Amino acid sequence: MNIAEAVLKYLRNVGVDCIFGIPAGIIGPIYDALIDVDIKPIITKNEAGAAYMAARYASNSGKLAVCAGAGAVGVGNMMNGIADAMRAKAPLLVITGYVNRWQIGKGAIQEMDAQDIVRPITKYSNTVMNEADVLAELDKAVRIALTPPCGPVHISVPIDVQRMEAPALLPAAPEPSALQRIRPNPDEMERAAALLNEAERGIIMVGRGGRSSAEAIMRLSERLQWPIITTPSAKGIIPAEFPLNLGNYGFSSTDAAMEYVTSSKATCILILGTSLGESSTCNFNDVLVDGRKVIHVDRDAKELGKVFRTDAAVVADLRDAVPYFAEHVSPSSASFKKPFPLNEAYEPNHTGLSLRLFLEKLSQVMPADTRYVCDIGEFTNFVLKYLEVPAGGDFEINLNYGAMGSAMAGGPGLYLADSTRPVAVIAGDGSFFMNGTEVLTAKEYGLPIIYFIINNAMLSYVERGQKFLYNRTIPDYKQERISIADMMRIAGIRAMSVDRLEDMEDIPGFLREMTGPCIIEVNTDGSEPAPILDRLKALKK
Known part of the structure; x- marks a missing residue:
């Protein structure tokens, strides 16, 4: 058994059932060892998508998620997903390969010190040069990731070390509940x-x-x-x-x-x-x-x-x-009466489809136990204010890091952590163009993710923010309208368009025929004012 296989067997004992990433030469032994260990590889379209998937997997489930990729360009692509996990306090292990020890300092292909690159956005980061230390360092990193406050950790292992013979005994797997138990004062x-x-x-x-x-x-x-x-x-x-x-x-x-x-x-x-x-x-x-x-x-x-x-x-x-x-505490004799509705009445102060009315109606046409994963954009403001999540449903967003495109990959991560309930991603056209290729990852693994893509053919958050802050804007924020539904149909993914609220009545029937991911493109003209003043006022301070 070489060290790469030992690493995977230890992770399997910890409860890891899948690894997100993209194979590369310097991480090759790890991917080769997956053939012999019962851990499923999820090969994404970009390392950024792998890290976002793993971050959402960990954030929602609380279980350890694992990314594996090259230590140079691979970890560079993972940076946003690692930072996303850091802000979400999600237990994520990033394993990267490194060049052969004898090549270090000579300008080898993909030679870069990943250890220091990711150190500011991880709880722990280390390159393990001695084969005798790999499993102990791995165990240390995993325990750090699972100890509150949880977060991402990183281990880099040179390719020649990955190939070396491993010790016969593996470290005992940590018990997450024991690590995470806090005794209150x-x-x-x-x-x-x-x-x-x-x-x-x-x-x-x-x-x-x-x-x-x-x-x-x-x-x-x-x-x-x-x-x-x-x-x-x-x-x-x-x-x-x-x-x-x-x-x-x-x-x-x-x-x-x-x-x-x-x-x-x-x-x-x-x-x-x-x-x-x-x-x-x-x-x-x-x-x-x-x-x-x-x-x-x-x-x-x-x-x-x-x-x-x-x-x-x-x-x-x-x-x-x-x-x-x-x-x-003593029970109260008072009685609180919840106001209804929670928001002021809708005002038709725009043209085109109302995103507010679409979101207020969405939970009525979706399964009650749907878990919504929200991306970042102007539409996010509408989602937070107007989408209702009923009993049995759930909602996931990392607004603290605020990475556009994170939910496009995050949806599959959420589903892989728990496949018992439907997963629906809500994203904008800007988010789709940043990380939308991970819809193809969902297709290849047969993951029934529902993607709602709000398409207003513009960077509307930027457009409206620039006008608010500087009383002017530039025309480049508005873009040529491209049918995302048509793009995805060419890729073999079922798609439908919502141009009017009445089209929402077709959603339940459309979803009943799902065998993999699907796209529901919601076409708006971006003229509906969004509830965004808090964020814009903060930028103006």
Whole structure:
């Protein structure tokens, strides 16, 4: 058994079932060893797509994802996906090849020091020159990736080291639950519960960290009769129909969430599992906490007090903290009444198809358990404000890194992590042209991903932003309209177009015939004003 095969056998013991990437000469032994180890290779169209797929696989499932590629141009292409995983705190292992040890420093093909290139966007990065150290270094890196705060790690192994004989014994696989268990401080928990009992009215803010605690959070909300607001990354964790859910707050808030936060109704805010970044706080606007007692719970101690002052900072897993609060707070005699609808009435102030009305109707024609993966563009504002995710559904976005094209590849990663529910990607034409070739990866592996491509034939976010910031723009932001549906049909992918809202009635029947990915192109003219002022005002500061 050589070292390449030993690496894969160790990863299989950790629970890795697939590896994303593109083979290359200096990572060849790893790909050759896949023939002998029960790990499925997912060969993408670009290393960037591989890293985005792995990042979404890890972010949503919490399981270790693995990318493998060349250490020079390959890791250069992976950079955005690795950074995406870093901002999402997703456990990702990147394995890259390196030239033969005797070639180092002589100008070999694809010789580049990947170790230092990725170090700023990983928790750990190392090149292993000694064959005796490879498995120990691999085990170390995997444990670092799976330890909160989770994140990407990188190991580079020269090709001659990959071919060498491996030791007979592999390191014992780590137990992720043991690595990730955080013992809360009883005094911190008690202090937080006391503040909850003292407050007359409050708000519960739920971030991405609440994914595994949704039911407990809803029970606590009902007990306190405190409404819930969700950060953009936590959209879908609390079902849209939950009677105390006011929807998205921060980047493109619902009107109901914004009204409640800016009112004086709440005297306390319980913040659960969010780093309170720009996208979650309306550009760090302290109206969220001003005049309120602030309780912040997160398993990453560095996030507590980083943005806003806190009255109670609790380092804990929400799976421990939320049930504790529910047990130690008194039920409220008040009754919160959710406003309906959450947003002001639609105003027909544009031409062409309304993206808002399309998104408000989308959950009615899609399976209730659909998991939506949202890309980045002007359409994102509409999605966050107007798309409703019902019980059984889910939503995934990494707005903190904000990489266009990330969801085009991320959708397959999400499906490979859990194939029991439908996956729908929502992306713009700009995102498609950046990373749309990964639709072909989904086709080749028979992954039934539904791609909604919002095509307005322009970089509308840039166009509108430039006008807002500088009172002028350039014509190059508007582009020749190209039918993405026609492009994909030529590639053998089923496609349909939505030009009017009435066309949405054909979506359920269209989806019933899926055998692989499909494209639903939504054609708009880009004239509908988007709820984007928070982001543009932040750029103007």
